[in-house]
Amino acid sequence: MKGKLLVIGFGPGDEKHITGRAKEAIQESDIIIGYKTYVDLIKGLITGKQIISTGMTEEVSRAQEAVKQAELGYTVAVISSGDAGVYGMAGLVYEVLIEKGWKKDSGVEVEVVPGISAINSCAALLGAPVMHDACTISLSDHLTPWSLIEKRIEAAAQADFVIALYNPKSGRRTRQIMEAQKILLKYRSPDTPVGLVKSAFRDSQKIVLTNLQEMLEHEIGMLTTVLIGNSSTFFYDGLIITPRGYQRKYTLNQAIQPLKPHQRLQKAAEPWALEQMEDVTPVNKKLVTPTSVKESPRELAEEALQMILGENDGPSQGLMVKQDFQSIFEVAVSPGVANKKFTATQMVILSEIVGEEGVMEYTQDHYMKLQILTSKPDEIVEKLTAANFLIAPVGDVLTVKACDFCDGEKKDSIPYADELQERLGGMELPKELKLGVNGCGMACYGAVKEDIGIVYRKGAFDLFLGAKTAGRTAHPGQIVAEGIAPDQIVGVIEGIVQEYKQKAYPNERFYKFFKRVKEVQGFVYQDITPNLKIEAAVCGE
Ligand code: SAH
Numbered sequence: 001m002k003g004k005l006l007v008i009g010f011g012p013g014d015e016k017h018i019t020g021r022a023k024e025a026i027q028e029s030d031i032i033i034g035y036k037t038y039v040d041l042i043k044g045l046i047t048g049k050q051i052i053s054t055g056m057t058e059e060v061s062r063a064q065e066a067v068k069q070a071e072l073g074y075t076v077a078v079i080s081s082g083d084a085g086v087y088g089m090a091g092l093v094y095e096v097l098i099e100k101g102w103k104k105d106s107g108v109e110v111e112v113v114p115g116i117s118a119i120n121s122c123a124a125l126l127g128a129p130v131m132h133d134a135c136t137i138s139l140s141d142h143l144t145p146w147s148l149i150e151k152r153i154e155a156a157a158q159a160d161f162v163i164a165l166y167n168p169k170s171g172r173r174t175r176q177i178m179e180a181q182k183i184l185l186k187y188r189s190p191d192t193p194v195g196l197v198k199s200a201f202r203d204s205q206k207i208v209l210t211n212l213q214e215m216l217e218h219e220i221g222m223l224t225t226v227l228i229g230n231s232s233t234f235f236y237d238g239l240i241i242t243p244r245g246y247q248r249k250y251t252l253n254q255a256i257q258p259l260k261p262h263q264r265l266q267k268a269a270e271p272w273a274l275e276q277m278e279d280v281t282p283v284n285k286k287l288v289t290p291t292s293v294k295e296s297p298r299e300l301a302e303e304a305l306q307m308i309l310g311e312n313d314g315p316s317q318g319l320m321v322k323q324d325f326q327s328i329f330e331v332a333v334s335p336g337v338a339n340k341k342f343t344a345t346q347m348v349i350l351s352e353i354v355g356e357e358g359v360m361e362y363t364q365d366h367y368m369k370l371q372i373l374t375s376k377p378d379e380i381v382e383k384l385t386a387a388n389f390l391i392a393p394v395g396d397v398l399t400v401k402a403c404d405f406c407d408g409e410k411k412d413s414i415p416y417a418d419e420l421q422e423r424l425g426g427m428e429l430p431k432e433l434k435l436g437v438n439g440c441g442m443a444c445y446g447a448v449k450e451d452i453g454i455v456y457r458k459g460a461f462d463l464f465l466g467a468k469t470a471g472r473t474a475h476p477g478q479i480v481a482e483g484i485a486p487d488q489i490v491g492v493i494e495g496i497v498q499e500y501k502q503k504a505y506p507n508e509r510f511y512k513f514f515k516r517v518k519e520v521q522g523f524v525y526q527d528i529t530p531n532l533k534i535e536a537a538v539c540g541e
Pocket of ligand 1: 012013080081082083084085086087088116117118119122165166167168197198199200201202221222223224225226
């Protein structure tokens, strides 16, 4: 009669995180073999079993004993913490079997029972630090040459993997973690979030949030897993979070801003996708380098070599270069709120800043939208400001669209447009919002067609709310007040915008919001939708 080998990962250490199959497998077995500490951890589950517990370093003899007992006809459980296939006993058991000429069909039956590995249990305690491409690296050099471990750390660091360091340190192995830190700091910022989790889900559990620079100032031991974030990982309220993707943009006033979940999954937000690599708008083309636009394997190899060696430096220098993460910097640029005239000098400066690679797009919102791939948005902002441009963020923000007040002839309302721009321009909102300001009753710049519109007439402002600016059901805003005194208009608009900011659903346009809440700052919505049913049409139809 042939026995059975059950190679079981029992998870981080508490009973709740042992899988159902692992518990069942332990019940099924006649003999339990494992490292003493592990056997103690799951003592509650093993009654009436023969237990063979050995010391930590006796892994090989444990595996051999297990195979021997299985060959004698017993059902044997070999237990590992976490997952048995992650620096655990599974591989070793197979190696011992193979050495004896074991074959799957004719030899003893083997079942590997998966368990929750430290990378997963520790990540759960820290928040969501893994989330994206990640790897595990064991710093134990007992069975692996240190030179290989070094190479793996280097490669993982360079490729921006989230890294879980197992076996980071023991009584005798204390230098490895210092060397690892040194390599990581070549590629990652010193303030990269790091989580130290000791004895996850065990009585002595301890969690420390630190960063790459300071991590060695905390206790790290045999029972610690060191989780190192990637270049996008951030701290939030005592947690470590790695966003799902790299979709991020620079916007004004905020160095790097990850895209909000609802902004993702749009083609425009993923210029680096394989499918879009053929789309050769300059910014896209830049973004997909280094690999995708290279023609032959040789070119690819040469470029990789260049990256390692550095452009002009020797080999050691080249590797020391920190990754310089570029993102698209988007900014709205115009000559002014009530000024539509670019000077020749300004045009020259724009063309210099945008260059061959960037994109400059004239929009219907009275500004030029620039998209420039850069790691230094501040320098661009400085140059634009020096050229007297009005700059504003792009996206779900408030944009003031004023007429040019007929070259200033009707200039009385210009100060109010400027003040509105200063107070509200660029404010982040649930959805983009255009505020139209017209300087006379002709309203030829179409203020009544914007989300919020004000028209200066007879020394006071008329207020229009809730235009639907696009689509076959487009309509102007409803006139909700006439003759608002100039010294009150800024306050009124500010109140409306604040209420929208606080109460609107994410992504809810102003006209929908107005229709839903029926009243904003005392201005009441009137249902003027025609009864006629209009068929919905999507873009391109
Ligand atoms: N098979 C195990 C790993 C064994 S190697 C697994 O899949 O999790 C031992 C290393 O695992 C330790 O040095 C530590 O880095 C990590 N580890 C195992 N259990 C842990 C726990 N409960 N909390 C934190 N780290 C743990």
